[in-house]
Amino acid sequence: MSAHYDAVIVGGGVMGALVARVLSQAGKSVLILEAGIEGAMNPDTYRQYLQTLYTEGWWRGLPNGPYPWNASAPSPGIPSPPNGAAYPYYQYATNLHFLSDYLRMLGGTTLHWQGTSMRLVPNDFRMRSAYGQAENWPITYDDLEPAYRRAEAELGVSADVEDQRIFGVWFPEGYVYPMHRMPQSRVDRFFDGALQGKTVKLAGGTYPLKVISIPVARNSTPNPTYNLGEGYDAVPAASDRDQGQRCQGNSVCMPICPVQAKYTALKTIALLARQPTVVIRTQSVASKLLIDKESGRITGVEYKRYDKPGSPTFALETAHGTLVVLAANAIENATLLLASNAANSSGQVGRNLMDHPYLYVWGLAKSRVFPFRGPDTTSGVESLRDGQFRKVHASFRASLSNWGWSGEPGNTIKTLLQANIYGKALRAQLADQMTRMVKIGFMFEQLPSADNRVTIDQRYRDGLGNYRPVLSYQYQDYSLKGIEAAVNTVWPAITGYAGIENKTSYPAGAPGYQHVAYNGAGYNLMGSGHIVGTHRMGSHRKDSVTDRNMKSWDHPNLYVVGTGNQVTIGTANPTLTGAALSIRAADAMLQDLR
Amino acid sequence: MSWTIASLRQHLQAALAVEHATIPPYFTAWISIKDNTNIAAAEIIRSVMLEEMLHLTLAANLLNAVGGTPSLTHQGFVPRYPHRLPFSGDRFDIDIERFSKRALRTFLAIERPEGPRAKPEAKKFHTIAQFYAAVRDGIDELCERHGERKVFTGKAARQIRPDAYYGAGTIVVVAGRDSAHRAIAEVCEQGEGVHDSVFDADHNVTGSGKEPAHYYRFQQLLKGREYRKGDTPKAGPTGARIEVDFRAVHPITPNARATDYPKGSPIRGALEAFGHGYGQLLASLEGAYNGAPDRLTEAIARMFALRDQARALMQTPSGDGRNTVGLDFTPPRAG
Numbered sequence: 001m002s003a004h005y006d007a008v009i010v011g012g013g014v015m016g017a018l019v020a021r022v023l024s025q026a027g028k029s030v031l032i033l034e035a036g037i038e039g040a041m042n043p044d045t046y047r048q049y050l051q052t053l054y055t056e057g058w059w060r061g062l063p064n065g066p067y068p069w070n071a072s073a074p075s076p077g078i079p080s081p082p083n084g085a086a087y088p089y090y091q092y093a094t095n096l097h098f099l100s101d102y103l104r105m106l107g108g109t110t111l112h113w114q115g116t117s118m119r120l121v122p123n124d125f126r127m128r129s130a131y132g133q134a135e136n137w138p139i140t141y142d143d144l145e146p147a148y149r150r151a152e153a154e155l156g157v158s159a160d161v162e163d164q165r166i167f168g169v170w171f172p173e174g175y176v177y178p179m180h181r182m183p184q185s186r187v188d189r190f191f192d193g194a195l196q197g198k199t200v201k202l203a204g205g206t207y208p209l210k211v212i213s214i215p216v217a218r219n220s221t222p223n224p225t226y227n228l229g230e231g232y233d234a235v236p237a238a239s240d241r242d243q244g245q246r247c248q249g250n251s252v253c254m255p256i257c258p259v260q261a262k263y264t265a266l267k268t269i270a271l272l273a274r275q276p277t278v279v280i281r282t283q284s285v286a287s288k289l290l291i292d293k294e295s296g297r298i299t300g301v302e303y304k305r306y307d308k309p310g311s312p313t314f315a316l317e318t319a320h321g322t323l324v325v326l327a328a329n330a331i332e333n334a335t336l337l338l339a340s341n342a343a344n345s346s347g348q349v350g351r352n353l354m355d356h357p358y359l360y361v362w363g364l365a366k367s368r369v370f371p372f373r374g375p376d377t378t379s380g381v382e383s384l385r386d387g388q389f390r391k392v393h394a395s396f397r398a399s400l401s402n403w404g405w406s407g408e409p410g411n412t413i414k415t416l417l418q419a420n421i422y423g424k425a426l427r428a429q430l431a432d433q434m435t436r437m438v439k440i441g442f443m444f445e446q447l448p449s450a451d452n453r454v455t456i457d458q459r460y461r462d463g464l465g466n467y468r469p470v471l472s473y474q475y476q477d478y479s480l481k482g483i484e485a486a487v488n489t490v491w492p493a494i495t496g497y498a499g500i501e502n503k504t505s506y507p508a509g510a511p512g513y514q515h516v517a518y519n520g521a522g523y524n525l526m527g528s529g530h531i532v533g534t535h536r537m538g539s540h541r542k543d544s545v546t547d548r549n550m551k552s553w554d555h556p557n558l559y560v561v562g563t564g565n566q567v568t569i570g571t572a573n574p575t576l577t578g579a580a581l582s583i584r585a586a587d588a589m590l591q592d593l594r
Numbered sequence: 595m596s597w598t599i600a601s602l603r604q605h606l607q608a609a610l611a612v613e614h615a616t617i618p619p620y621f622t623a624w625i626s627i628k629d630n631t632n633i634a635a636a637e638i639i640r641s642v643m644l645e646e647m648l649h650l651t652l653a654a655n656l657l658n659a660v661g662g663t664p665s666l667t668h669q670g671f672v673p674r675y676p677h678r679l680p681f682s683g684d685r686f687d688i689d690i691e692r693f694s695k696r697a698l699r700t701f702l703a704i705e706r707p708e709g710p711r712a713k714p715e716a717k718k719f720h721t722i723a724q725f726y727a728a729v730r731d732g733i734d735e736l737c738e739r740h741g742e743r744k745v746f747t748g749k750a751a752r753q754i755r756p757d758a759y760y761g762a763g764t765i766v767v768v769a770g771r772d773s774a775h776r777a778i779a780e781v782c783e784q785g786e787g788v789h790d791s792v793f794d795a796d797h798n799v800t801g802s803g804k805e806p807a808h809y810y811r812f813q814q815l816l817k818g819r820e821y822r823k824g825d826t827p828k829a830g831p832t833g834a835r836i837e838v839d840f841r842a843v844h845p846i847t848p849n850a851r852a853t854d855y856p857k858g859s860p861i862r863g864a865l866e867a868f869g870h871g872y873g874q875l876l877a878s879l880e881g882a883y884n885g886a887p888d889r890l891t892e893a894i895a896r897m898f899a900l901r902d903q904a905r906a907l908m909q910t911p912s913g914d915g916r917n918t919v920g921l922d923f924t925p926p927r928a929g
Contacts, residue, residue, distance in 0.1 A: 051630065224757045234760065242641045245760040248898065
């Protein structure tokens with residue numbers, strides 16, 4: 001007879017780990033089923049992935065390239081042998097592709113994330129009421145605020161409260177983030193200085209161009225006044241207490257921080273591993289939820305346990321829990337629900353897939369700004385994340401890159417060599433150009449759409465016979481108009497104020513980008529890795545998959561956690577919001593388990 | 595001997611010197627290990643070195659607490675290697691040398707635990723633990739004679755606090771007799787272990803799992819095996835095997851000196867730049883220990899720069915046909 005747990009959690013990434021943490025701290029027994037391998041949890045293997053990044057990252061692709069292909073639990077964005085196709089896992093049902101990936105390995109996608117951890121702004125939760133767009137969430141910013149604080153403690157967020165009080169984002173009296181904000185780079189100070197008091201016109205309104213620091217789950221200096229003077233202990237590397245207590249400015253960050261100053265779920269899992277009531281089972285791919293027809297209860301989670309990654313053989317086992325929690329990423333949660341014919345009385349499972357379409361602009365500053373040092377980004381132009389223009393087009397944030405242009409110094413060296421510039425002249429020109437490179441990454445809001453979705457199809461299976469996600473994806477006019485505003489209005493304003501020579505161009509066919517034509521112009525878009533919305537929460541069972549506590553409307557003991565619950569994507573990088581939602585859901589689970 | 599405040603301060607300044615003197619040899623052995631080899635050895639040496647940095651800082655907190663003025667930049671603070679470590683019973687010299695069995699034996703000698711019956715002696719200390727035990731007794735004696743408030747007269751603002759310091763172990767803010775005892779206990783337990791145990795006491799303080807004390811941590815590398823819970827000093831380590839490859843090490847010149855190379859030569863210039871950088875690091879630390887704790891940030895940046903300079907020096911042929919250049923930590927003379 002197999003063991004019975006208070007909760008069976010599908011997915012050993014940040015969302016599952018946080019749910020397990022809340023439950024186990026209350027003494028509940030938890031089984032985590034992780035589809036991928038233990039991988040980076042082993043310090044030697046972590047180091048090996050870092051080496052792969054250094055030596056082969058340039059061709060394997062980022063951010064998932066350093067990690068190994070696993071046919072038993074494949075991840076998008078990892079080149080598969082023998083032909084190395086970049087996205088061998090997704091199947092596409094549309095001409096346009098969904099360009100964001102995630103990692104199926106213990107620790108999940110936090111093994112490659114950037115760490116950016118800002119909150120959504122209040123209007124993101126009420127887009128219908130505020131701007132007549134999309135839908136309202138069943139909860140408000142005020143409802144989620146306490147869970148945001150707990151997520152900031154678990155992830156170890158470095159930020160400045162004063163900077164973050166924008167668009168009605170509020171904090172309780174006296175709250176400070178666990179750690180001080182990251183020191184601002186020279187690039188940040190250059191933009192901040194140039195844009196002080198400057199504005200831009202969008203959809204008939206005037207908006208400031210204001211640079212502020214970015215909250216990030218990376219160890220900076222702990223704030224001694226945190227938690228009423230208790231302070232905060234920066235969490236070191238999962239396997240080495242002498243590493244990673246502070247960011248060292250290695251300037252690798254993404255995908256892999258060499259010292260683990262950046263949060264990964266490995267840190268939370270290392271804490272869980274000491275809890276006697278927590279069992280973590282890797283190489284165990286949940287393939288089906290077993291449902292009692294009468295009560296709708298999930299009676300078990302069928303999973304395929306494989307010994308050797310890539311081998312087609314597996315043992316079929318069933319895990320039993322009072323509660324079942326899906327925490328396997330928005331796309332995997334949807335795929336598993338569809339494969340189980342579960343939780344879908346609304347027909348919304350898999351729909352409303354969202355990401356932030358990502359667009360670079362770049363140029364040369366007149367004076368030296370000394371990029372290529374520090375974390376990849378420490379500030380942004382955050383003043384266009386909300387406003388009346390959202391009645392017309394997408395809001396966006398502008399992330400200031402500390403790492404100059406992409407593909408450098410290779411591209412500039414190549415160009416100079418082709419112009420027969422060698423020796424001292426080459427060095428002088430390189431020094432002149434590299435030190436003046438500026439780049440901004442724009443991230444655009446996308447609205448929920450029933451047609452942007454995850455489906456499954458009998459024909460498309462992985463190495464163990466599980467369904468691969470079949471994706472349909474489009475950019476709506478709402479986002480494209482926002483892109484137009486950023487490129488035609490905001491970027492020219494910034495280059496004008498800051499004296500930047502614009503060097504941006506979007507040639508069709510550039511590798512790694514999706515070229516999209518709109519109103520006679522073309523844009524080279526990427527994904528942001530912000531996978532959101534496939535099992536939206538709501539106030540009514542007819543148009544949502546989960547309720548305000550992320551419990552399935554259809555199954556009384558099934559929770560579906562993480563960013564898939566988001567009704568809208570807003571402009572915040574979603575992990576922190578997903579973490580806050582998961583913590584909120586875990587509180588509701590504890591009520592059920594009473 | 596009868597303690598005075600002045601002699602207590604002198605002893606604590608000597609503690610700064612002795613804690614510091616171990617850092618250049620540990621740093622050198624660590625950096626001499628080639629990239630991606632001897633990973634366990636590199637981690638062990640680095641972890642001990644980080645704890646010596648903590649001890650240096652604890653010594654500064656102790657000295658500041660009793661109204662002293664930590665000095666790290668005076669002539670001779672960086673010893674000339676080979677160096678006979680104070681309070682070691684004059685038994686051995688420390689060299690600046692590559693990671694090797696010989697270096698490990700020296701490290702074991704540095705970190706040798708005190709015998710159970712070793713008592714603090716009046717003048718001569720055979721181990722660093724004896725020395726600290728004497729300092730602790732001195733503090734007690736002075737507190738009893740003058741009262742705690744007359745001994746701990748230092749300004750609180752001169753203490754290095756946990757928000758300014760990070761690294762192995764726990765920084766202790768010293769404000770009186772109890773916290774002074776805790777700071778000394780932290781130094782002695784990390785270094786030499788508790789009583790008859792292989793493991794240090796950090797797990798009690800930080801909850802971060804047991805780690806063998808320095809002596810046993812190094813000993814694992816000579817024995818090629820890890821200590822695990824339940825192992826005793828007598829029986830030795832019975833845990834997992836540790837692979838050590840003494841050949842995967844840069845063949846650096848021991849106790850190199852900038853002055854060994856002709857004036858104006860690139861190697862001389864690079865070694866002098868390294869010594870200069872080391873002097874600047876000590877100046878930043880001295881500043882941090884004298885009322886400007888924020889200068890630790892500047893010190894950390896200098897440490898990274900020194901690491902990169904050291905790696906470059908260790909991969910530069912010395913010209914003797916066999917070795918590469920070593921390290922010379924001597925800062926240039928002032929003026």
